[in-house]
Amino acid sequence: MQLTKTNFIQYLHCPESLWLLKNKEEDYPKGEFSLFLEKLIKEGYEVESYAQKLFPNGNKLPSFTTPKQTELSLSDNNSHYFQPSFETQKGAYAVIDILERKGDGSWHIYEVKSSNSIKTDKKHNHIKDACFQKYVMTECGYTVSQVSIVHLNKDYVKQGTIEPTELLEIVDVTDDVNTIYSSTVNDINAALNLIKKDIDLTQCSCLEKTRSNHCDACQYFNPQVENHSIYEINRISAKKIEKLRELGALQIEDVPDNFDLNEKQQLQVLSNKRKEPIINKNEIHQTLNKLKFPLHFIDYETYPTAVPKLDGMSPHEHLTFQVSIHTLLSDSTLKHDEYLSDNLELPENLLKLMKDTTGETGTFISWYAPFETSRNKEMMKLFPEYESYLQYVNDNMFDLETVFHTLYVDYRFLGRTSIKNVLPILVPNLSYKDLNIQNGTMALDTWGRTILNPEEFEDLEKVRKDLLKYCELDTLGMVKIYEYLIALN
Structure with a gap:
């Protein structure tokens, strides 16, 4: 063996x-x-x-x-x-x-x-x-x-x-x-x-580790670990997992009320025990009411490669090949703009569309803003002529995900705050499951193959439409989540 x-x-x-x-x-x-x-x-x-x-x-x-x-x-x-x-x-x-x-x-x-x-x-x-x-x-x-x-x-x-x-x-x-x-x-x-041992193992050591460090076979070895277990508590340490296991608490609902957790973790436990979301409506409204219209909900899709494919790029640098922008005006008018590159090219045309679409106006809203702001910094180096515009975007960026750190905590998110976890709970009529492209990893891989190995696809135009639908749902989903939060009474 x-x-x-x-x-x-x-x-x-x-x-x-x-x-x-x-x-x-x-x-x-x-x-x-x-x-x-x-x-x-x-x-x-x-x-x-x-x-x-x-x-x-x-x-x-x-x-x-x-x-x-x-x-x-x-x-x-x-x-x-x-x-x-x-x-x-x-x-x-x-x-x-x-x-x-x-x-x-x-x-x-x-x-x-x-x-x-x-x-x-x-x-x-x-x-x-x-x-x-x-x-x-x-x-x-x-x-x-x-x-x-x-x-x-x-x-x-x-x-x-x-x-x-x-x-x-x-x-x-x-x-x-x-x-x-x-x-x-x-x-x-x-x-x-x-x-080489002839043994029959019934439990694996992943029970002592945080969720991100669980092996592929963790559920096989530990079927008792189901949804709403202590491993879902956001950023819980291995030491605290060990203490909770010593107390016999495997499910979140069994966590003692006086157990040492940070604010975000405490709210998650409370939501789980009450089986309802914990919502700070006043703080949410105060936060969102500070945003300046027009609101530009923005999402990038990128393609990183180990060996750079284009001049001006470095190893593993992200090539931004797609953007979706939903712009919401103060009178509730909503318009959508998008760009999808059909060549292996630097994102100059993408930036032109963005600047022509939004100008240096209003607030840009993304989900996990560090990703978009990092891409903007990279594009500033590639295209200094867009530095002023991209700096405005970064200076006026609001991260919608942060609302779900402590202001809106729902046990049904299973300890995660990605839009893939939040959207199905708050806006159940919108679903990624209906799309052929269902996540960012599929998007970057699919786009890369259409560019580098187009012969793999029978209908490139259909694949292109699938990529556009996916990125569009990311920004439309943010709009609907924003509208849901604004409507909270």
Whole structure:
């Protein structure tokens, strides 16, 4: 039974989840393989192809080369190899992105990442990834004397043909790997031992973690965790989850009244116990009445790519390709304007439409304003002639989502305040479920494929209409939520 690097990271996140995947694969709750995930994988391959250009004489081994074939290939005295594979006697299996033979016969591992930096957070730990690769090669009898991570240069700006030496950075992490190597080896051996055990696990350790850190199999292992559990309490810490579990409180309604929570969390608990929303109507009206008409409800759709596609852009920078604007006048007149790019282009035409539509007037309303304001700052750099306009937009931006932090708290939102959670509760006649494009991830992936791989679609015009409908619902939904709040008595 093999243990790959991906398996090992899954083990570190939730050991029981990995055991289930390896021993009862038919029971493992496989999430839908999203087109966006496919996009990320393709981008990883693209970054890797640029990394290989750093070593022009490298030997690219055939796809799915076996460890035995790798062993034969390494005997040719070449200096660099792409995608060699190794497997230990215990079953730890690794494919090395780039492997360099050093003058003294030892080896240098290059781990290629499509990120802008070296990640060491809970979900991504590039140093432990590299540790795993070194362990496998070491167990196979090779001496690994150096380990480096190759990642994208966050300061790179595309201008013409991409030069790999400018696009990428190589960071020596040998010391970092050696520092945690022994403890990581212990974890690898523990993972190898666990997946080979004949046990029947009935609970996973995710019960001790916050909702965002739950594994894919959490519901399988913990069916008692249903809607309105303590894990839905907004931004609750793992320590407080532990304290509540010690008190026997798994559902929000069981949280003691005197339990230490912040204001937002307390309101959420109160709403759940009362089974009704907690609404500060006066404060909502005071907040909304400060907004200056006309009100421009605005939403962007963007397409980030690891390797920039257009001059002037940097790795992972968002290309704003779509905007929807619903403008509400003081006499309740509502008009809608929109733009959807049908080319891979910088958003100059989009900005022209925006400025012509709204001018420097009134208030701009978005949902989670930091996203729109960040895009505006990026577009200011691309188009300095629009700086005054975009600065006005940012200076006069109101984030409608903030109303639902403490002024309108409803247990039916399940601890989330995204428009996808709020709209169906307050305006049930509007639904994303009826759309072919149902979220921002689907929108960016679909648009990207229409531009880069249009042959995948039979009816591009229909797809275009689907994209327009989705973005339009985002801004229309904000209008209807605003009108709902204004009408509160």
